[in-house]
Amino acid sequence: MLLISNIRENHEEIVQRMKLRNVDVEHVVEKILAVDKRKREVQKRYEDNQHAIHISSKEIGDLFKAGNKEEGNALREKAGSLKEDNKLLHEEVNRLDEELLELMYQIPNVPHESIAPGKDDSDNVEISKWGEKPNLSQNKEHWVLAREYGIIDWELGVKITGAGFPVYRGKGAKLQRALVQFFLDEAEDHGYEEINPPFLINEASGYGTGQLPDKDGQMYHTERDHLYLIPTAEVPITNIYRDTIIKEADFPLKNVAFSPCFRREAGSYGKDVRGLNRLHQFEKVEIVQIVHPNKSFEILEEMVTHVKGLLEKLGLHYRVVRLCGGDLGFASALTYDFEVWSAAQERWLEVSSVSNFASFQANRMKCRFKDSNGKTQLVHTLNGSAMALPRIMAAIIENYQTEEGIVIPECIQKYLKFDILN
């Protein structure tokens, strides 16, 4: 959520900047300004009345203490009617507040100045590229290979749960676990504290990071207990800092978490959901940083470097793209996507997304710090996948295939008792 003061002061620029996202917020912004103005007027009246009530309450106290019942009772009656008026004003303030909040939730984050305009992922800007397409003697899709080696069973998942819940078994399960271990160790080497969070979250946490109210339909919801299954560890981890005031000296706060992720993915179809490309349940290692607002864009680059390192150690051909305005997430100010080359599918697969949310999440979460002048300011939050497992699995299976089996990349061999999967 944007700061209301920011909208008051910079609404013209905000409306302009949002055009990069292909959204027109002019109408909503106008409404916000009108409701905000009205709210402030009513609130002023309410507060002045409150003040008058306070004063007479004190007087009444004094009068009764002095034994002056007559005047006390007269004043009491007068205060009573003031109170009646104020009840209405208070209701009006609350109503306007709610209306304002609802409008504020409709405004996405302001895109960073480096963001290119555009409609969808075809307008994303390639920033860098590493490695080469592998030169293979055979070229089978990962779902074919996975079946051949018996490491992933989709039908079994369908039987137990439904489509999109594959079962990993034997060396497949071990390979995935080795990758998780590798990602966690790498994060630790970069100074991230490991967290094992809850996998179900309450409504307040959903609002904190921006999944609610916008993406309600994307999360699994447990009806009886009103909890949501996490779509990413970003939610529980970032919400650790909800309603807190951080010491400036503690910056940057760095956490890493491994978790399953649950997504309903309503409306997906076709080649996008083939094999491991898109699942309802998958595993991911997520990195989160809570930082000083002056540092966030610099730290975003640092996180990008971290993720690049992972892919390079795994020897996977990849490219980095900067999302265009139309593809940028609701809460994000700037996002880089990492895409790995899938040899058999002959296309890029998104394996990581690293974003700076600036103060957007912090404002919703009331996560602040005291600056050197003793003033409280909103922090900036960032997160990134490092990495999402299924598509990395897919890329390794495809890009490292040989007639003898799937060769295990060197950097994860130490976590396994085999160096070829066959």
Add this chain to the structure above:
RNA sequence: GGAGAAAUGGCAGAGUGGUCGAAUGCACUGGUCUUGAAAACCAGCGAGGGUAACACCUCCGGGGGUUCGAAUCCCUCUUUCUCCGCCA
């Protein structure tokens, strides 16, 4: 799941209807003293809104109510603790 107790500032802990945004201690910040540090002493020290700055408003787990006036009384929800039951 059943019964009981509790929730106050960063922490500990007073406060049971009237000047309480809240005693006191610890922690923290600044100063005095000291060659330096510690100790001691002095001062400051919650958050949000509002203002040019004051004023002023709101907040004592959340929500609602009683009252001229609520941290204090009532209702409700949540959480924590203790006992019983169940259980990986």
